[in-house]
Amino acid sequence: MIIKPLDRDALRARVREATPFPNLCIDGLLDEEFAHRAADAFPSFEQALTMGRQFAALNERGKVQVTNSALFPEPIAELNRALASPEFRDDLSYIFEIPELLDDPHLIGGGMHQTGPQGHLDVHVDFNFEQDRKLHRRLNILVYFNRDWRPEWGGEVELWDEDVKVRHHAFLPVFNRCVIFATSEASYHGVTAVKCPPGNTRKSFAAYYYTQQAPEGWDGKAHSTVFKARPDEILKGKVLMPAEKMGHWVRSTLRGAKKLIKSK
Template sequence: MSNFFGEYISEIDLQKLATQAKSAQPFPHFMIDNFLVEEFANEIENSFPRADEIAKRGKSFKAVNERGKTQVTNTNFFPAPLKRLNEILASSEWLCHLEEIMGIENLLADPGLLGGGIHQTGPRGHLDVHVDFNFHQQLKLHRRLNILIYFNRDWQEPWGGNVELWDKEVKNCIRSFSPILNRCVVFATNDISFHGVTRVDCPPDATRNSYAAYYYTKEPPPEWTGVPHSTIFRARPNEQVKSKLLMPLEKMKRKLGRLTSRLFRHA
């Protein structure tokens, strides 16, 4: 048994988690409830920025596949407890724990938190099923793991916002985790790690709050094809209108936007 940073992270059984992660379907992952020491988790939950604060400092998403979410990656805007969490999850000690659990050597944290940091989703927000970008262009690193920690006290099941893990054909949701307070989910990121967040139907005065970080290696994973890609979205089986109409229209809109931008630059 391990008592990692007893002041912050609860006692965890690394060997047990490693066994669970290796055999987990549809791709390697593990979930821990009561991940952080209760006092520390409460401290973070109480200090989590309000929606109006995050809206001023973060990036908001309004696309077909990702809507109603705001993220803050600049740690200068993090309250002290979240800064502490960020430092812990980027520490060499925690990286060694992840390496042992997930069987990946030489993990690295991203100091810039590209795509990570504070995430907040309001009512009717969602994140469709996708695989993440596989290569960090600025750092020249291969993306290997996601960690998600939730800070939603008294979250109700009907409010949705579950993180879902799907099979590689995106035909069946294999695992679904409600974003309850102090739940941690870690999973491998590769070309079949399809995951998404169901629509959030919380009350108007509530938000779905989480912290996300991603881990990398200099060495490519065994399945590396040599082709970097950005986020790839897939519609769920019951999302035919989105699949056949809304997603193609959005793709066309982005292409037109890029074309217009190039034309103006050369005008």
């Protein structure tokens, strides 16, 4: 077993007490020897660039993401299978009290992630509904593979309150640490600026879980990722983010207009 046995009742109790929304931080989730093999299997940042998608937007930059599981080195492929297994999904369903969790074989937004120096991810809530399969996004899991990661290198995953006024947690992405949290309209989270030296990257594996059943209280409105500025990001919140959003709207409108013209 590459995932260590979980004390389901103890973890369930922790989740019930967690703030600002259901979450867990588990150190040593994976068998130690396997975790080292998985870390060694990560491609270099330059190799990953040829395998996946690079982010260079205002809200998310300096990161490359590889979602195609056919490209995963075997230890990473084994991790992906373990996180998607019925046994592990059953554990998560019990711990987070979300029945019938489903894995995502397409790894939309998941897979191998690497962020280089000066990369970051602004505070946001994730998209809430996968339109093609009519599935509701319910849970995120992040596993970190950064040996000897120093606090001054940043890259913490932050959990904020719904108004993005109070930061409740900031977990360093240290080796074999796992952060799991429920995704909802209130689950604002982000990643602080990565300040590792050149030649280093922040490495993680991400997977997301869904349900066919809508979460309690869902208003029926699907949305994409929603970003909010941190309290000290006044310029970004009042000027840069609205400008970025307007730019997306203009580009989307132009694409729609071109398709309409071509169809005539």
